[in-house]
Amino acid sequence: MPRAIISPSVLASDFGQLTAECKRMIKGGAEWLHMDVMDGHFVPNITMGKLAEPLVACTISCPPGAPILACVSKGVPGIFMDCHMMVAEPEKWVNDIADAGGALYCFHLEATGDPLSVIKAIRARNMKVGVAISPDTPSTAITDEVANAADMLLVMTVYPGRGGQKFLERCVPKVAELRARFPDKDIEVDGGVGPNTIDVCAHAGSNVIVAGTAIFGAPNPDEVIAKLKASVNTAQAKLSS
Template sequence: MMVSQPEKWVDDIADAGGSLYCFHLEATSDPLPIIDHIHERKMKAGVAISPDTPSTAVTDEIAEAADMLLVMTVYPGRGGQKFLERCVPKVAELRARFPDKDIEVDGGVGPKTIDVCADAGSNVIVAGTAIFNAEEPEKVIALLKSTVDVAQAKIAAKRA
């Protein structure tokens, strides 16, 4: 939810059948009660950070409470923006700090940018324009998925 006061929408999303509710850390001064409310409503909780927010804004306490951490690689609000590679180190930093957490990347992700996202440790990918504008969307989806799977296997092998 890229909205102010994200806590106001938790019940509506849960009532509509949502299984995950992700909100921007910048939209609240107190994320932990929102995460608790999301969990009370039997959804997974995701916490997103915008391109200008450092990964250190995600405290250990927030990360432990959340089910997923999202690094925005474009500014929230509109599809088709150019991927901001300067955000990728945040993915690697979060992966190093939280090796078992789902870490998502959203914004400008497609065949040309998936490698850097996956290699940094992202295991959840949001791709819109790259899929919807593709002549063969199934092939793009397969490429994105296989790239993430290969990178995650390499990361797991290093940890073993």
């Protein structure tokens, strides 16, 4: 089983102190930072809330979110940005996200008819590849060829496009199905995950955990990060015994 990784969702952070918030998460034990990038087309919202709207208006040649990612990358050297691209035509934004410092480019399977070409473009820019599926997309939509070409598979446990939604437990069996097919692959869950829902995700086989409000809104985020990681480690020990 791949190792436990906690990726706090920056969408839930205080954007007025974005760099400090990212540093706070890393100091608290997070290895990745989950950066939600929305375009207003694939999902109705624009990336990272209202802060990004004037940036998008002023930087038409850049994807939504790229200027923010570049600022974070500059302010937090060595940060691993897990970029969740909730965008139409994901192939169009690969270069901009790479230039902004993205480490992993995760696109939605529903947004393209040619996922292997998108994967090839991401690889060409030396980023890791993630492939995401929304709640109504079955795990079987991810073919063996696509999964084997990717580094990570993301199962959404809420509908993409906005934070604060209720965890959809009906999506969890897809995690188990993908884990059975790809025992060595990183499998991420995103949406409504926190101390009350982590165990079901971990026992299904997820090892990369995205959590927003549960971490950023906690009095002691480092304790929440430690609890989430411990749940994954405990589940992995049981699955491998």
